[in-house]
Amino acid sequence: MDISSIENQASLASYEAPLDDYMEIVISYGYVILFSSAFPLVALIAFCCNSFELRIDAWKLCNLTRRPHPDVAGSIGMWGSIMRFICYAGAITNTAIIVFTAGIFDMVEDTTTKWLIFLLIEHILLLLKGVISYIIADIPETVELGLKWGKRIVSERVFNKPMDQEERRRIRNLYLLDNPTAIPCSVSSKDIAT
Numbered sequence: 050m051d052i053s054s055i056e057n058q059a060s061l062a063s064y065e066a067p068l069d070d071y072m073e074i075v076i077s078y079g080y081v082i083l084f085s086s087a088f089p090l091v092a093l094i095a096f097c098c099n100s101f102e103l104r105i106d107a108w109k110l111c112n113l114t115r116r117p118h119p120d121v122a123g124s125i126g127m128w129g130s131i132m133r134f135i136c137y138a139g140a141i142t143n144t145a146i147i148v149f150t151a152g153i154f155d156m157v158e159d160t161t162t163k164w165l166i167f168l169l170i171e172h173i174l175l176l177l178k179g180v181i182s183y184i185i186a187d188i189p190e191t192v193e194l195g196l197k198w199g200k201r202i203v204s205e206r207v208f209n210k211p212m213d214q215e216e217r218r219r220i221r222n223l224y225l226l227d228n229p230t231a232i233p234c235s236v237s238s239k240d241i242a243t
Contacts (some may be wrong), residue, residue, distance in 0.1 A: 058115055059115065061113060061114055061115045062108065062113065062114050062115070063114065063115050064114040064115060064116075064117040068168065070106055071125070071128050073102060074099065075128060075131055075132060077098060077099055078132060078135060079135050079139075080095060080138060081095045082135050082138075082139035083135065083138060083139045083142045083143070084142070084143075084146070085139075085143065086143040086146045086147050086151070087146050087150075093160075100110045122155065129227060136178060137178070140171060140174040140175055141171050141175075144167055144170045144171040144174060145167060145171075146166040147170075148163055148166055148170065149167070154166060183205075201230070218219060
């Protein structure tokens with residue numbers, strides 16, 4: 050007896066949650082951000098491992114588990130905050146590795162001076178990261194305009210309700226008499242002012 054692809058997929062294990070997948074990526078990201086100054090090739094190794102992991106996860110989703118239920122999510126949730134924290138911790142960790150162990154500041158004998166250099170570089174990096182995060186928007190302007198356009202189209206086509214204020218006024222004939230393009234109605238701007 051031959052089973053259909055739907056019956057075959059129904060017999061597979063369910064895909065619970067992407068927690069493990071997110072965790073693998075964040076741990077790899079953490080190694081790159083926290084220790085890249087000690088071993089600069091870690092970024093290349095992480096890229097290769099993550100590319101391989103991406104293919105394995107795709108194969109796992111297609112062949113070993115049922116199709117996951119598509120859930121709408123506005124962001125990656127707490128994982129974004131965790132990755133931001135790792136960025137700030139990486140600035141501190143890499144600065145400490147460079148100042149205290151890399152041998153670049155061996156000419157400085159005084160420990161207090163090394164700590165001052167560490168604090169100065171670390172504060173500059175954190176300030177620079179904060180400024181860049183402020184300047185670069187989370188959502189690009191083109192994406193934001195596309196989202197607004199999509200909402201407008203849905204509102205107009207599905208709900209038959211125009212979003213543009215001028216279009217609403219034109220449909221309802223709500224122009225004031227002192228507007229040269231207005232269609233005459235019983236209300237004037239003088240009536241509104243009083």
